[in-house]
Amino acid sequence: DQQVKQNSPSLSVQEGRISILNCDYTNSMFDYFLWYKKYPAEGPTFLISISSIKDKNEDGRFTVFLNKSAKHLSLHIVPSQPGDSAVYFCAASARTSGTYKYIFGTGTRLKVLA
Amino acid sequence: EAQVTQNPRYLITVTGKKLTVTCSQNMNHEYMSWYRQDPGLGLRQIYYSMNVEVTDKGDVPEGYKVSRKEKRNFPLILESPSPNQTSLYFCASSLFGTRNYGYTFGSGTRLTVV
Numbered sequence: 126d127q128q129v130k131q132n133s134p135s136l137s138v139q140e141g142r143i144s145i146l147n148c149d150y151t152n153s154m155f156d157y158f159l160w161y162k163k164y165p166a167e168g169p170t171f172l173i174s175i176s177s178i179k180d181k182n183e184d185g186r187f188t189v190f191l192n193k194s195a196k197h198l199s200l201h202i203v204p205s206q207p208g209d210s211a212v213y214f215c216a217a218s219a220r221t222s223g224t225y226k227y228i229f230g231t232g233t234r235l236k237v238l239a
Numbered sequence: 240e241a242q243v244t245q246n247p248r249y250l251i252t253v254t255g256k257k258l259t260v261t262c263s264q265n266m267n268h269e270y271m272s273w274y275r276q277d278p279g280l281g282l283r284q285i286y287y288s289m290n291v292e293v294t295d296k297g298d299v300p301e302g303y304k305v306s307r308k309e310k311r312n313f314p315l316i317l318e319s320p321s322p323n324q325t326s327l328y329f330c331a332s333s334l335f336g337t338r339n340y341g342y343t344f345g346s347g348t349r350l351t352v353v
Binding site (some may be wrong): 129 | 243262274279280281283284288329331341342343344345346347
């Protein structure tokens with residue numbers, strides 16, 4: 126049972142336009158969410174996070190939106206740049222057995238066209 | 240530089256030949272974890288460790304072993320590798336008790352079992 130879903134395996138966007146990556150989750154106990162970016166031959170790197178007490182978090186060109194009632198989060202990249210081309214994973218966590226376990230989505234490959 | 244170091248980066252082995260993938264972090268993190276990444280399945284947790292001598296199974300632990308004798312090291316052991324363990328493996332670490340930035344990941348180990 127996939128608790129965190131990224132239903133779009135890939136996305137292509139023109140440089141300068143907005144990229145919107147989506148993520149859905151099923152577990153209502155998740156209360157902290159992160160986005161990671163992964164380039165080929167590298168490990169995932171942290172991009173941005175959001176707590177369930179917020180509905181929006183912004184960091185430069187990156188904004189994450191959380192809709193708790195819909196169990197949906199999205200990552201907006203504005204404006205998109207060719208260097209943003211990577212695989213993006215969303216991850217969700219809930220406190221479990223005294224620690225925080227992250228469940229990852231399957232990833233969305235973003236391609237920004239110059 | 241704060242980092243998680245995995246070795247080797249690439250490994251081709253034969254079925255049944257025991258192997259160890261090493262992981263070391265220099266950030267004094269208590270929490271360490273192993274993930275495997277497979278197409279269409281995202282990142283799945285194999286084992287994790289909350290501190291020295293404390294390890295526990297993740298979501299896909301079959302066929303793997305781990306040990307945590309020192310805080311900085313968390314090797315992944317495949318006693319008798321099989322072709323279905325062909326995958327991309329990531330080691331990750333985090334500071335226990337905080338989840339603001341999720342995990343720091345290593346660069347990955349691409350394992351092929353023939």
